[in-house]
Amino acid sequence: MTSQHPEKLIIQDLHVAVEEREILKGVNLEIGRGEVHALMGPNGSGKSTLGYAIMGHPSYEVTSGSIEIVEADGNRRDILAMEPDERARAGLFLAFQRPMAIPGVRVADFLRHAVSNVRNPERKEGQELVPMKEFRGELKAKMAELQMDTDFARRYVNDGFSGGEMKRAEILQLAMLAPRFAVLDETDSGLDADAVRLASESIARIGGADMGILIITHHEQLLEHNIPLKTHVMLGGRIVESGGPELAAELHKRGYERIRASYPEAAAAEEAMAAEAAATA
Amino acid sequence: MATDTHETSTLAAVPGNGAGVSKPVFGEINKYDFRTESPAIFKARRGLSRDIVNQISEMKKEPAWMRDFRLKSLEIFESKPMPHWGGRIGVNFEDIYYYLKPTEQQGKTWDDVPDEIKKTFDRLGIPEAERKFLAGVKAQFESEVVYGSLQEDLAKKGVIFTDTDTAVREHPDLLREYFGKIIPPSDNKFAALNSAVWSGGSFIYVPKGVSIEFPLQAYFRINAENMGQFERTLIVVDEGAHVHYVEGCTAPMYSTESLHSAVVEIVVKKHGRCRYTTIQNWANNIYNLVTKRAMAYEGALMEWIDGNLGSQLTMKYPAVYMMEPGARGEILSIAFASAGQHQDAGAKLVHAAPHTSGRIVSKSISKNGGRSSYRGLVKVEPGARKSKSSVVCDALILDDKSRSDTYPYIEIEEQDVSIGHEASVSKIGEEQLFYLTSRGLSEAEASAMIVGGFIEPLVKELPMEYAVEMNKLIELQMEGSVG
Ligand SMILES: Nc1ncnc2c1ncn2[C@@H]1O[C@H](COP(=O)(O)OP(=O)(O)OP(=O)(O)O)[C@@H](O)[C@H]1O
Numbered sequence: 132m133t134s135q136h137p138e139k140l141i142i143q144d145l146h147v148a149v150e151e152r153e154i155l156k157g158v159n160l161e162i163g164r165g166e167v168h169a170l171m172g173p174n175g176s177g178k179s180t181l182g183y184a185i186m187g188h189p190s191y192e193v194t195s196g197s198i199e200i201v202e203a204d205g206n207r208r209d210i211l212a213m214e215p216d217e218r219a220r221a222g223l224f225l226a227f228q229r230p231m232a233i234p235g236v237r238v239a240d241f242l243r244h245a246v247s248n249v250r251n252p253e254r255k256e257g258q259e260l261v262p263m264k265e266f267r268g269e270l271k272a273k274m275a276e277l278q279m280d281t282d283f284a285r286r287y288v289n290d291g292f293s294g295g296e297m298k299r300a301e302i303l304q305l306a307m308l309a310p311r312f313a314v315l316d317e318t319d320s321g322l323d324a325d326a327v328r329l330a331s332e333s334i335a336r337i338g339g340a341d342m343g344i345l346i347i348t349h350h351e352q353l354l355e356h357n358i359p360l361k362t363h364v365m366l367g368g369r370i371v372e373s374g375g376p377e378l379a380a381e382l383h384k385r386g387y388e389r390i391r392a393s394y395p396e397a398a399a400a401e402e403a404m405a406a407e408a409a410a411t412a
Numbered sequence: 413m414a415t416d417t418h419e420t421s422t423l424a425a426v427p428g429n430g431a432g433v434s435k436p437v438f439g440e441i442n443k444y445d446f447r448t449e450s451p452a453i454f455k456a457r458r459g460l461s462r463d464i465v466n467q468i469s470e471m472k473k474e475p476a477w478m479r480d481f482r483l484k485s486l487e488i489f490e491s492k493p494m495p496h497w498g499g500r501i502g503v504n505f506e507d508i509y510y511y512l513k514p515t516e517q518q519g520k521t522w523d524d525v526p527d528e529i530k531k532t533f534d535r536l537g538i539p540e541a542e543r544k545f546l547a548g549v550k551a552q553f554e555s556e557v558v559y560g561s562l563q564e565d566l567a568k569k570g571v572i573f574t575d576t577d578t579a580v581r582e583h584p585d586l587l588r589e590y591f592g593k594i595i596p597p598s599d600n601k602f603a604a605l606n607s608a609v610w611s612g613g614s615f616i617y618v619p620k621g622v623s624i625e626f627p628l629q630a631y632f633r634i635n636a637e638n639m640g641q642f643e644r645t646l647i648v649v650d651e652g653a654h655v656h657y658v659e660g661c662t663a664p665m666y667s668t669e670s671l672h673s674a675v676v677e678i679v680v681k682k683h684g685r686c687r688y689t690t691i692q693n694w695a696n697n698i699y700n701l702v703t704k705r706a707m708a709y710e711g712a713l714m715e716w717i718d719g720n721l722g723s724q725l726t727m728k729y730p731a732v733y734m735m736e737p738g739a740r741g742e743i744l745s746i747a748f749a750s751a752g753q754h755q756d757a758g759a760k761l762v763h764a765a766p767h768t769s770g771r772i773v774s775k776s777i778s779k780n781g782g783r784s785s786y787r788g789l790v791k792v793e794p795g796a797r798k799s800k801s802s803v804v805c806d807a808l809i810l811d812d813k814s815r816s817d818t819y820p821y822i823e824i825e826e827q828d829v830s831i832g833h834e835a836s837v838s839k840i841g842e843e844q845l846f847y848l849t850s851r852g853l854s855e856a857e858a859s860a861m862i863v864g865g866f867i868e869p870l871v872k873e874l875p876m877e878y879a880v881e882m883n884k885l886i887e888l889q890m891e892g893s894v895g
């Protein structure tokens with residue numbers, strides 16, 4: 132493999148609509164493999180929408196712009212042409228802000244299927260899964276690292292999980308699937324102080340130098356062990372400002388007053404979006 | 413897809429029975445069962461008449477009481493209208509063979525079996541010998557050899573486990589005490605039909621205080637007799653005895669006959685326990701109209717676990733009559749309806765004594781234009797104080813073409829009772845699908861997983877190998893590779 136081309140996730144001028152309402156209004160973002168980026172912004176500014184669009188949620192329609200992966204050989208892969216499962220198999224991952232409960236489906240069974248497909252992208256349904264013994268051993272080890280009880284694997288996916296358990300389960304999946312690029316959407320919310328610290332360390336360990344990570348957060352603690360190369364601020368469906376780790380600290384401390392004042396156009400878009408959301412609700 | 417392949421088998425034309433028309437009948441005689449019979453007795457014709465019923469009884473060398481029971485049932489059948497509930501029953505009673513000896517069903521060859529059935533066998537990993545039987549190519553599955561020692565164990569404990577025809581000959585008094593008493597021929601048109609022409613099925617008697625630790629399976633004695641069209645099963649669980657009986661198997665039942673109409677009667681005496689598990693996967697041409705009922709006495713527990721896949725129309729409502737204080741009834745039902753299929757399944761609980769309790773859990777899945785209905789009755793008779801019943805029915809609809817209905821009937825003639833009913837209908841959530849596909853599962857895998865999860869509470873009640881097969885079957889159904 133020639134490494135003249137560092138693998139990258141490139142998002143250009145992305146416009147996304149939900150039910151014909153435009154939410155993202157031209158987002159540009161470039162994340163290299165091995166880089167950590169933070170994405171902040173007030174509630175409703177479009178952060179989760181970006182995560183869904185990257186992963187291909189059918190309700191989030193990309194009206195223009197592009198999402199591509201630059202491969203090590205320099206080829207560009209069009210992510211938008213792929214189904215969600217193909218995106219996962221191409222090495223993308225989204226840790227959900229609100230993970231879905233799947234009653235009756237055990238964490239271990241679900242993960243074994245997921246791991247089988249992601250590690251063998253050509254796998255068709257009905258074909259061999261990763262060997263049980265190997266999978267179990269790996270799952271157990273990863274759960275131990277995350278200080279999770281082994282019983283957890285037998286529970287039904289997110290069914291009756293506490294807020295904190297859900298987020299740990301998302302990190303467990305991240306660890307097992309080892310994607311190239313991951314969006315972590317408020318993976319710190321719902322975790323107690325100790326758990327956030329553990330999560331921060333774990334993510335740093337899981338990510339290492341191999342993963343490009345976009346951390347969506349309203350806080351700083353998760354960034355403690357994952358110092359962002361860049362912090363981006365989203366407002367009214369656009370990334371209006373990017374800076375270093377100090378930007379995250381500022382926003383956490385002082386909020387978005389300065390941002391709104393500096394970018395009146397985006398602030399106006401934010402108000403309009405809030406009004407539209409209220410009208411459709 | 414099912415044509416009458418009997419026409420291609422070893423046929424001999426003989427004069428019809430006084431009708432002046434030559435009809436094909438089957439010449440092969442099972443030499444072990446009927447070596448002394450004259451060939452004339454082995455005429456099998458389409459249609460139903462006193463003659464046919466007499467013939468069936470004669471061939472089986474039945475005692476007079478059974479022949480009379482059949483003839484009386486025939487009269488009842490003829491006098492009864494078709495059920496006015498459920499689905500449209502497109503059966504022409506004149507066009508059916510009411511009695512086929514197992515050897516007569518051997519007309520087919522493996523090549524006649526439809527490809528999708530073969531594919532399903534492959535995917536389920538059904539052993540070669542069983543495939544041929546299940547596909548109707550081979551009449552007898554040599555299970556006696558394999559399970560002989562098991563039979564001996566049971567016999568030592570005084571357990572009777574045999575096919576019902578044999579029981580009529582060998583245990584006439586015991587059988588007669590209960591036969592047709594739990595489900596009289598007058599119960600409904602199809603119970604009457606079965607009573608007139610029944611053949612095969614299992615008879616089980618578990619003596620006082622005897623527990624059978626492993627599930628008894630019809631599978632153990634798999635042969636065409638006890639999996640026929642009109643099988644008749646009777647289970648008597650004596651005081652304090654336990655048994656779990658498993659009927660059918662998840663491999664597709666392929667039959668060229670379009671009507672399956674069984675009767676299953678169960679008696680569970682004081683403090684006895686009986687669980688009856690059915691998993692059936694019928695070919696798409698079958699009308700599956702089955703009457704199942706159990707009587708539970710003091711402190712007894714009766715459980716029906718009923719899984720219905722395939723068929724054109726299934727109408728089946730296993731019932732528990734709780735006859736004495738402390739009796740309990742539990743019915744778990746799963747139905748999966750796909751294209752061209754209507755599952756009208758449900759349950760019946762009758763509280764006929766105080767302090768009885770019942771529970772119905774029904775889960776149905778409709779896909780690809782399939783239709784499933786829950787039809788249930790909870791009845792509390794006067795004086796059945798402090799009775800409790802709960803009904804939960806959940807329906808999962810996989811697409812806009814498919815349909816699900818709920819018909820819960822509740823008749824309460826007593827004040828002091830507690831009856832609960834919950835029903836939910838859900839569609840496979842786009843959000844759930846997205847969650848799973850975003851982790852790399854294909855859409856088919858993801859839906860199969862959601863469906864599997866939906867019925868998991870019932871599947872985990874099944875014996876291990878059935879649970880595994882059930883899950884595989886659901887996966888197959890979801891892939892759409894098998895109808
Ligand atoms: N599925 C949806 N249906 C309708 N409106 C939606 C949907 N998803 C997002 N929106 C709207 O899009 C806007 C952006 O929502 P989004 O969830 O992306 O915000 P966010 O930045 O993640 O907010 P938060 O910090 O509260 O998580 C909001 O106005 C929201 O109401």
Ligand SMILES: [Mg+2]
Nearest residue numbers: 178179180228
């Ligand atoms: Mg969000």
